[in-house]
Amino acid sequence: MNVGPVGRVHFARFAAATNDFNPVHVDDDFARTAGLPSVVGSGLLAVAVIAETLGERTIGRRLSVRFKQPILPGAVLACEPAHDGSCEVRTQDGQVVAVGRVDSLPPGGRRPRRPGGVDLGGGPPMSGERVLIEGAGMTRFARQPERGLKALASEAVSAALSDAGCDLADIEAVWVANSLAGLVTGQEAVRGQTITRSLGLDYVPVFNIDNACASGASAAYLAWQAMRAGAFGRVLVVGVEQLSHPDKRRTFAALAAAADVEETQGEEGRSVFMDIYAEAAQRHMDRYGVTADDYAWIAAKNHTHAVHNPNAQYRTAMTTGEVLAATAVLPPLTLPMCSPVGDGAAAVVLTTATAGRRDRRPAVTIAAAAVGSGGAASGGDPTAALIPVAQRVYEAAGIGPADIDVAEVHDAVSPAELFAYEGLGLCPPGDGVKLVREEATRLGGRIPVNPSGGLVSKGHPVAATGVAQLVELTTQLRGQAGARQVEGARVGLAHNGGGYVGGDVAAVAVTLLVGEDAR
């Protein structure tokens, strides 16, 4: 590409076109006071020459330009791309005025670092296909051991396909999240394929995903990544769990296997996670002045939200007093503060903007997602693993916690919801209790959390939970949530956690969804 000769008029017109009113481009006298021989062309003129030369090769890439010499009046600018992706802008006398280079986008934008400088690694690249949630559906969460994985998954998939306006023939790949069927039902290894075959969905790639209670969000994350890379145009993500069993010991043994079995032993008759959470809840009380009433308020809020959710396992409103007076599990936990054993499935149909949508409802876009794991340095801080994952998502999406209109968080027990407020940055560390006492997280509050009822009331069939959170947020962002609708919701966040290893959460996932009208 050749431009020029360029002169003062070009410099002035370019300055006007780009809103660049630096006087060195239009005022000779000023330019001379700056030590220049005359007015000079904007550096962005050189960027423009390089960008025009490279054309669409810069889309989905980083273009870096370094300025070497000013562009003086009379210059003829020439630019030819080199094979290595670099590009020099030279004048007619061979002087290099700028050097450009096209590279891959940095993973996850700037990499977040923990205090102390531990590089957390790259998040997802921000380039690639825009991925939409086209359809969403789920079963009711309840104790329904007689139904089995196939029947539960089939109901959720049918609902999601119907919602998307497509059918099985449109599906190019399937991610199936399940964590505990091997221990509860004996079905291992090919859980996803047993489901897809029963649906009549043959000859497509099927991926079996297990990441403890974060299996559902992990499956959605992996599907999203594959679609952004252009591997598929329309896929299905299913989370399904049959947790209840006539022999409760089998259920609790399966749940115990979501922790490191060599280091953790729970009391018989309850999930080992209740012991873990009760200890963390007590530490937070000691450190930040949280009370059992505060935790009970969160539980009561979510049970009251769930009254309006036909898919919730429990749909009975509760008061803080009723939560506190209920059967004690382990101080400060009472039964309504703990997610129940239940069965269910949830599914979403994902499509790319390129593949096109079948439905005509407001689009819901997966703006960013990230998955992380815990570490030895957490020191018992229940937010240590969540904070960097949330930061990665916020960085990638360019959306901060102040932009979130509605959140579905992993309240396996009610204190964990308060931890999530802090880990997600909805409030400063230690200030989660303030959100509770302001009642900011109830429907109608400043930042409603768990309008679905959350895990304690909607239910928590392990691997179905993360996908069900996406179903709820899709419903919210479309404005279709009825009596539990968060008014004007346009940005939704899902937080899904899972497992326990070495004193910290094993897996944590955050997904950020944006509705159509969000800016």
Added chain:
Amino acid sequence: MSGTLLGDTLHRVSEAAVLEYRKVMGLPLPDPSAALAAPAVVPFNPQIYDDTAVVRSLGLDFSRTLALGFDVDQFAPVAAGEVLRAETTLARDDRNNGARFVDIETTFFREGVAVRRWVLHLIEQSGGNK
């Protein structure tokens, strides 16, 4: 977002500015009747961000300030006429041997999704005899 937030505004990718820019660059002009129906990809967007105003707001002296470089992350194409939200942050403001190094980062969002980010690297040279 990192850095100090300098501004959060809406910007329209002006079609008139795009045409003017293409004239300056000696580029073929699109058929006006087709331009709106099928807006062309704009690899570099004129008039969606006034960095001069930001430079002024930071108290930089134009007569001593040079642009060292410019990085553009092109997450998605942008078309003439689009309205984008722009968030501008001061990503770097360091002093070294009397010079001030400033990075101004602007991220543009479409429907809440980042479509473009650019970083302008500036140096304000030491005062000297000015």
